[in-house]
Structures are given as structure tokens and as C-alpha cells.
Amino acid sequence: MSNLVYLMCSLPSLTYGEAPPITMDEFLNEAQSQLSKKSFLKLGQFSLQEVNAGSGKGKLKRFTKLIEDLHNDLSELRTAKWQQREPELINLSKSLMELDPLEREMAIIQWEWDELTDMEVGANFTMTELIVYKLKLELVSRVYSFDKTHGAKVLDSVVNPIQNSEV
Amino acid sequence: MAGMKIKYTKTERARQKKILKVSQRMLPLFEAMEKSLMVTINGIAEQIEKIEEAIERNNKKAKPWLAVFSDNWVDVSQLISVNKIVTRPVDVAGVRVQQYEKVDFNVATIENDMPLWVDDAIELMQEQLQLKAEIKCLEEQIELLEEELLDVRARVKLFENRRIPNAQMAIRKIGQKLQDDERLMIATAKVVKTKNE
Known part of the structure; x- marks a missing residue:
């Protein structure tokens, strides 16, 4: 417990929309040095990219359920677009589809951020x-990775030149 | 014409007349071919311009959301690649070229946990790759047509500057020589006749 308190106190605070004050590797190294092996393994199970429903208890179970619902919403949005019908969504708003892909992604990330903020209320110095x-x-790092110039270069590297083509 | 040895015979004159006739008949055909090739090349260049405008329009449309392509969760280069550009051979202005049909893509399966922007990105990349493949085919067509145009222009110049003037000159010279010979023959005959009398 004291190690967890020490760890939480030593971590810089995160602000949505600002550059991450710490890298994921730095965070994991710090966590590994302060947590027991079991706690560190538990921490490693959680990632926004690979959330498995039921991998947590209490609030965390709620979170994994929310992410699962989000994935279901994404699937429904894709299917509805394919079938040219109105999507039936659990969490996300239908108005999302009117936004451009960046605005849409930012709205989803903001929703995830808000859900996480709700989850940490009253959970001070806990796992x-x-x-x-x-x-x-993860969210802050992801938002920070969105860069117009770099994005344009990435797109250009895919569409220019045409490689592996045969006429 | 310089250095060209002319046989001053009626047969040669007939041969040169035939060459002139054929050349005068062929020249307009080659000139028409040259014009047709130029029109076709210009048409293809205009087509390329239109496709480039479409590419630019797509880029402009995507500009506000280009930042997602640098998302650290997704490796865009793994989403799509060109497997093959499918073309079919066609004759354009008498030249066999490859016409663009479609692009055969390798597209990654979109999983439910993939960000939603991936769908738009794949759509955009597919469209841009298709348009660029079309430009590539059209540029290759222009290359082949320009080669043919050079060949046709060389033929036009050959007919205009060599064959027709040479034949005309040969016909004129042979005609003069034959006329001179005829006059000489008549004059000689008259002299012989006068002497005999």
C-alpha cells in the first residue's frame, strides 16, 4: 500500500489535450520498481487496445464492459454504413457520423477520458x-501522436509511389 | 538528290512518276496520322490533369483529418497495399497500349477494436492509389504514342523534303534529257538527210 501511495505521488498529473509528461515505458519502469509482481502483472492486463471483459473487478469490470460496448458500437456503425441504415448505438452518439474522422476520434477519446475520470472518483491510492x-x-499519448504534418507524410508514404505493382 | 545517279530512260521516268504518285497519296495519310496522334496525346494529357485535380480535391478534403494517420495505435502501411494494376490492351490511334481497368488491393481485415478513422483512411488511400495507377497507365500510353509520333513525323519529313522533291526533280531532269536527246536525234537525221541529198 505504501509503495502504491509513493508511486501515485511520484507520477506527474495528466491533462487531456496536453503533451504526456511521462512516457509509457518510464511509467511501467517506475511501476515495476514499486509494485509487487502480482500487482504489476494486473496492471499489465489493462490496455485500451486490448481490453478483455471480466479482466477486472468492481469499477474496472464496469470499464471493460464500457470498452466492449464501445467496440460493439464501432462494429454497429460499420455494419450500418455498409447496409446503408441508421445505426443502433449503446454509448456513442449518432451525431458522431456527421463529424470528420479526426473530430470523431477525438470525441470518442474524450468520452473514454470522461469515463475514466468518473471511475477514479473515490479510488485514491488504489490499484x-x-x-x-x-x-x-495511453489516451494522452495517443492524442499527442495526432500530428497533421506527420500524418500527411504517413499518407504520402502509402500512396506515393505505387510499389509492388505489376502491369 | 545530290550524288544520286539518275538513269535517263523512259522506264526510270515512269518509275519516278509512280514513286511521286504513291508519295503524294501517302503524305496526307501520314499527316492525318500525325494530327490524330497529337490530338490523342493532348486528350490523354487533359485526362491526366483532370485525375490530378481529383487527387488534389481528395487531399484537400482529407486535410482537416490527416493527423489521424500518425495515430500511434495504427500502422497505416499495414492496412493496404497494391497487389496488381489490372490493364487490358487496346488500340489508340493505331498504337497498341495498355488501358487501366482497376487496381487489385491487399486490404487488411478491419477488426472491431480498430479506430473508426481506419475505414475512412482505407477508402481515401484506395481512391488515391486507383487515381495514381490510372495516371501511371496514361503516362505510359503517352510515352508509346510519342514514340509513334516521332516515327510518323520522320516519315512526313521524308516525304515532304526528300521523296516528293527528289521524284519531281528526277522526272523533270529525265524529261529534259529525253527531250534534248529527241531534238539531237531529229537534228542529226536532218543533217544526214541534207548530206545525202
């Missing part, structure tokens, strides 16, 4: 708070 910190760090 829940640490896991929420990790997931928020």
Missing part, C-alpha cells in the same frame, strides 16, 4: 486509480 492513470496516459 483502480493506478490502472486509470495508465489508461489515461
Whole structure:
């Protein structure tokens, strides 16, 4: 417990929309040095990219359920677009589809951020708070990775030149 | 014409007349071919311009959301690649070229946990790759047509500057020589006749 308190106190605070003050590797190294092996393994199970429903208890179970619902919403949005019908969504708003892909992604990330913020209320110096910190760090890092110039270069590298083509 | 040895015979004159006739008949055909090739090349160049405009329009449309392509969760280069550009051979202005049909893509399966922007990105990349493949085919067509145009222009110049003037000159010279010979023959005959009398 004291190690967890020390760890939480030593971590810089995260602000949505700002550059991450710590990298994921730095965070994991710090966590590994302060947590027991079991707690560190538990922390490692949680990632926004690979959330398995039921991998947590209490609030964390709620979070994994929300992410599962989000994935279901994404699937429904894709199917509805394919079938040219109105999507039936659980969490996301239908108005999302009117936004451009960046605005849409930012809206989804904002929703995830808000859900995580709700989850950490009253969970001071607990594993829940640490896991929420990790997931928020993932979100902040992801938002920070959105760069117009770099994005244009990535697109250009795919569409220019045409490689592996045969006429 | 310089250095060309002319046989001053009626047969040669007939041969040169035939060459002139054929050349005068062929020249307009080659000129028409040259014009047709130029029109076709210009048409293809215009087509390329239109496709480039479409590419630019797509880029402009995507500009506000290009930042997602640098998403650290997704490796865009793994989403799509060109497997093959499918073309079919066609004759354009008498030249066999490859016409663009479609692009055969390798597209990654979109999983439910993939961000939603991936769908739009794949759509955009597919469209841009298709348009660029079309430009590539059209540029290759222009290359082949320009080669043919050079060949046709060389033929036009050959007919205009060599064959027709040479034949005309040969016909004129042979005609003069034959006329001179005829006059000489008549004059000689008259002299012989006068002497005999």
C-alpha cells in the first residue's frame, strides 16, 4: 500500500489535450520498481487496445464492459454504413457520423477520458486509480501522436509511389 | 538528290512518276496520322490533369483529418497495399497500349477494436492509389504514342523534303534529257538527210 501511495505521488498529473509528461515505458519502469509482481502483472492486463471483459473487478469490470460496448458500437456503425441504415448505438452518439474522422476520434477519446475520470472518483491510492492513470496516459499519448504534418507524410508514404505493382 | 545517279530512260521516268504518285497519296495519310496522334496525346494529357485535380480535391478534403494517420495505435502501411494494376490492351490511334481497368488491393481485415478513422483512411488511400495507377497507365500510353509520333513525323519529313522533291526533280531532269536527246536525234537525221541529198 505504501509503495502504491509513493508511486501515485511520484507520477506527474495528466491533462487531456496536453503533451504526456511521462512516457509509457518510464511509467511501467517506475511501476515495476514499486509494485509487487502480482500487482504489476494486473496492471499489465489493462490496455485500451486490448481490453478483455471480466479482466477486472468492481469499477474496472464496469470499464471493460464500457470498452466492449464501445467496440460493439464501432462494429454497429460499420455494419450500418455498409447496409446503408441508421445505426443502433449503446454509448456513442449518432451525431458522431456527421463529424470528420479526426473530430470523431477525438470525441470518442474524450468520452473514454470522461469515463475514466468518473471511475477514479473515490479510488485514491488504489490499484483502480493506478490502472486509470495508465489508461489515461495511453489516451494522452495517443492524442499527442495526432500530428497533421506527420500524418500527411504517413499518407504520402502509402500512396506515393505505387510499389509492388505489376502491369 | 545530290550524288544520286539518275538513269535517263523512259522506264526510270515512269518509275519516278509512280514513286511521286504513291508519295503524294501517302503524305496526307501520314499527316492525318500525325494530327490524330497529337490530338490523342493532348486528350490523354487533359485526362491526366483532370485525375490530378481529383487527387488534389481528395487531399484537400482529407486535410482537416490527416493527423489521424500518425495515430500511434495504427500502422497505416499495414492496412493496404497494391497487389496488381489490372490493364487490358487496346488500340489508340493505331498504337497498341495498355488501358487501366482497376487496381487489385491487399486490404487488411478491419477488426472491431480498430479506430473508426481506419475505414475512412482505407477508402481515401484506395481512391488515391486507383487515381495514381490510372495516371501511371496514361503516362505510359503517352510515352508509346510519342514514340509513334516521332516515327510518323520522320516519315512526313521524308516525304515532304526528300521523296516528293527528289521524284519531281528526277522526272523533270529525265524529261529534259529525253527531250534534248529527241531534238539531237531529229537534228542529226536532218543533217544526214541534207548530206545525202
